[in-house]
Amino acid sequence: MAKEQATYSHGHHQSVVSSHARRTVHDSAAFLAPHLQPTDHILDVGCGPGSITADFASLVPRGRVVGVDAVPSVLDQARALAADRHLQNVEFAAVDANALPYPDASFDVVYCHQVLQHVSDPVGILREMRRVCKPGGFVAAREADYGGFAWSPASPGLTRWGELYQSQALASGGEPNAGRVLPAWARRAGFAPESTQTTVSSWCYTGERARQWGDMWAERAVQSGFAKVVKEKGLGTEEDLQAVSRAWTEWATKEDLFFNVPSTEILYRVPPASTDPA
Template sequence: MANPPPQHNSYLPLYTPPQVAHHEWRTASNSAAYLLPSLSALATSTPNLRLLDVGCGSGTISTSLAALIPSGSVTATDISPEILARAKDLAAKAGVANISFQEADIYALPFEDGTFDVVHASMVLSHVDDPVQAYREMLRVTRPNGGLVANRESDLRMWSYYPPLPGLRRAHEVLLATTREGGGNVDAGAKLVAWAMEAGVGKEAIEVSMGTWMYSSVEERRMWGDTMVERCRRGGGREKALEMGIATEADFESMAEAWAEWQAAEDACHGMMHGEILIRK
C-alpha cells in the first residue's frame, strides 16, 4: 500500500478583501523587476516562451508578465479555485489573452518534466513548510539547457516604519511568532540560496539579489493600512495567534488602532525587504 501524501500547512492570511487588494497591487514592475531583463532576453531567443507562475493568487503579476511576452504564454496556478476565478476575471478585464489558469499544488505540479522555459513564484515559499521540495518541483518542470526559475520572498524580520508606534512593533512581533507557529518561514528572503542548493542546484547557477516594497503615498497607505487592520480583526493569522496564546483580543484591537493611526499620518511610511533568486538550468 502506498504511503499517504504528507500533510502540509495551510495558507494563514486567507483571501479577505483587503488582503486580496494588497495582492492586486502587485505587478511585474513592482514585484518581479529582478526577472524582467532575463525574461526579455529569453523572449527574444524563444518567441513561444512558456512561463509558469506558481501560487499566483489574484494573478496580477501573472497577467502583467503575460503582457510582456505577447508571443509566449503564461500558465498561472494556485491551490484555491476561488482566487483563480478572480484571477481569470482580472486577466479578461485587462485584455490579456495569452494566459490560462489551473488549480495546482506546488508540491505536485501537474506538468511533465521540462515543460516550461520560466517558472516563477512570488511570496509563496515563505508560507510553506517544505520550501526545498517546492523548489525541486519548480526545477523539475523547468526545461534544461536554458530554463530559468525565478523566486521572490519576504524576509519578515526586516520591517522599517514610521511613526514608531508601539502597536506596530507589537504587530511585527505577533506576525513573526504566528508565521513560525503556522509552519511558515520568517527569514525566507535570506534562505533562497540555501534552499536552492539543498534542492540540488549548484552555486554557479544562482544569481541572488534583494528588493523592497515601500508604502508611503496616500493610496499605498490606504491599501496597506486596510490590509493590516483587516488582519488584526479577522483571518487565519489572527485565529492562530489567539489559539496559541501569542496575542489577545485586546492586543489585536490596539494593533488595529495603530495601523489606522499610521494610515492617517501624512509622513508615514513602511518598507520591507525581499530576497530574489534566479536559477539557471
C-alpha cells in the same frame, strides 16, 4: 503524492486578496523581466488573484502562461482579470505546488512570489519548480523577510504586530524571514551557486501608499487569517488584535510615513541536462 501541510495564515479575506491584486511584474518581478522572451512558456506558482500572471502574459505575446494556486476561489478573480485584459495566452488551475502535475522540462520560466515562506517544504517545491523547467530556462523566486521590515514613525503597536506575525507564521508551519534563508533553500534544492543570481529589492511605501498599507493592515489584524491563527494558537487575544488594529490606524494618520518591505530574489539558470548535478 506530496500535499501541503502548512497553513496559509494570511487567508483570503478581501483585504488580503485586494492587496495581492495590486502586485505587478514591475514591482515584484523586475529582476526576471529582462530575461523573458516573447515565445516563453511560463509557470507562475502560487499566482493568487493573477495580476503578475496577467502581466507575464502581456510580455510573452507569442508564448503561454499558466498560473496555479492551491485555492480555487482566488483563481476566479485571476480569470476575470485575464478576461478584462483580453488575454488569450493565459490559463489558471488549482494545483498543489508540492507535486506539480506537469512533465519534466515543460516550461521556459518557472516563477513564485511570496509563496515559499508559507509552505512546509520550500526546498521540495523549489526542486519541483526546477524539474518542470527546461534546460537553459529560468527558475525565479522572491521572498520577503519580515524580520527586516522597517517603519517610521516608531510605534509600540506595530512592534507588537511584528511579534505576533512572527509567532503565527511559525505556528502555521511557515518561515516569516524567508528572504534571508532563500539562497540556502536554493542550494539545498540543487541550484548551483555559480548559476544562481541573488539580489534584494524592496517595496518602499511613503505618503498615500503608506496610509493605504496601514489601513489595509488595520483591517487584516482583526479580519484575516492572521487574526484567526493568533487566536486559535493562543498567541494573543481579541483585545490584543484590536489594539494592534488601532495602532495601525493611528500610525496611518501620522506625517512623514515610511514603511519598507525587503525581499530576496533568486534567479537560477537551469544548465543543460548533461551538466545538471541533481
